Amino acid sequence: MSAQIGNRIWHRGRQRDGIASVRSVAALAIALLGCWIPAQDAVAARLKTKPNQIRIQYVPPTDPQHQALYSQMREGRALEDLQQLLSPLRLPDPLLLRVSGCEGIKNAWSGAGIVNICYELLADILQNAAESDLPIGISKADTIIGPVLDVFLHETAHSVFRMLKIPILGREEDAADQFAAYLTLKLGGSEARRMVLGTAYGYKREVPGNEVSVPVRTLADEHSLPAQRLYTLLCLAYGADQKLFADIVAKGFLPEERAAGCAVEYGDLDFAMTKLIRPYVDMQLAKKFRVVWTRTISARRERLLRR
Numbered sequence: 351m352s353a354q355i356g357n358r359i360w361h362r363g364r365q366r367d368g369i370a371s372v373r374s375v376a377a378l379a380i381a382l383l384g385c386w387i388p389a390q391d392a393v394a395a396r397l398k399t400k401p402n403q404i405r406i407q408y409v410p411p412t413d414p415q416h417q418a419l420y421s422q423m424r425e426g427r428a429l430e431d432l433q434q435l436l437s438p439l440r441l442p443d444p445l446l447l448r449v450s451g452c453e454g455i456k457n458a459w460s461g462a463g464i465v466n467i468c469y470e471l472l473a474d475i476l477q478n479a480a481e482s483d484l485p486i487g488i489s490k491a492d493t494i495i496g497p498v499l500d501v502f503l504h505e506t507a508h509s510v511f512r513m514l515k516i517p518i519l520g521r522e523e524d525a526a527d528q529f530a531a532y533l534t535l536k537l538g539g540s541e542a543r544r545m546v547l548g549t550a551y552g553y554k555r556e557v558p559g560n561e562v563s564v565p566v567r568t569l570a571d572e573h574s575l576p577a578q579r580l581y582t583l584l585c586l587a588y589g590a591d592q593k594l595f596a597d598i599v600a601k602g603f604l605p606e607e608r609a610a611g612c613a614v615e616y617g618d619l620d621f622a623m624t625k626l627i628r629p630y631v632d633m634q635l636a637k638k639f640r641v642v643w644t645r646t647i648s649a650r651r652e653r654l655l656r657r
């Protein structure tokens with residue numbers, strides 16, 4: 351702040367000289383500084399970051415009911431795969447992805463340098479998976495993997511926003527949902543579709559009928575309601591690829607009135623992610639994003655179906 355005040359006083363002093371050439375040189379310098387300083391700031395900020403900053407930890411559960419889940423996740427190397435998937439993110443400090451017991455609370459949270467997903471929440475997702483494959487073309491396993499991926503990406507978003515000091519317009523919870531949806535869509539093609547619809551299944555489960563009735567206090571929550579999160583996810587997917595997700599509109603899962611503006615909604619998200627997050631993505635490592643997913647996903651689906 352004091353440096354800014356100093357600069358302003360200095361500029362006024364130079365202008366009082368009354369020499370046109372000096373004024374124009376000063377004006378040019380100010381104009382150049384205006385462009386140069388933020389660019390240098392961005393470069394300096396990026397230099398303080400590096401990829402491969404994801405760390406992982408499986409905390410042994412205290413509740414014996416979570417023992418099987420803990421063992422399956424370790425054997426299936428679930429966190430190792432997520433670590434690889436997120437390794438292109440350039441961060442200033444390590445970010446720990448952790449699974450742990452939360453004393454009975456179904457939740458997930460993030461803090462400075464940590465994302466914590468509770469075994470209770472993961473067990474709830476497992477328990478509420480579809481009983482069989484769904485006619486829309488996703489498997490029972492997708493109704494588990496989709497919501498689990500979504501919750502990890504959502505919490506990672508909160509940590510990334512803080513670590514990189516990303517400016518956020520609107521509610522941070524909605525921004526975290528959009529960050530998660532964007533990365534999920536980057537899986538591309540049928541994998542993006544399966545994960546989006548698997549996640550949508552999780553939200554739909556929380557919307558039991560065509561009408562909802564909630565206490566007014568629920569509207570004060572910092573998160574959007576499950577139905578809103580569901581429709582926004584479907585809208586972003588449809589906006590990203592109207593052919594791949596054409597059936598969600600044709601079958602009425604996403605109302606036509608909302609669908610009409612989804613290309614613009616996705617465009618806004620794409621612009622924000624490109625402007626704010628992409629400078630912090632190692633593009634060489636990011637090329638392997640889909641490869642890592644494709645290499646590990648088949649085994650994960652099979653493992654889940656054997657349960």
Ligand SMILES: [Zn+2]
Binds near residue numbers: 504505508523526
């Ligand atoms: Zn959140």
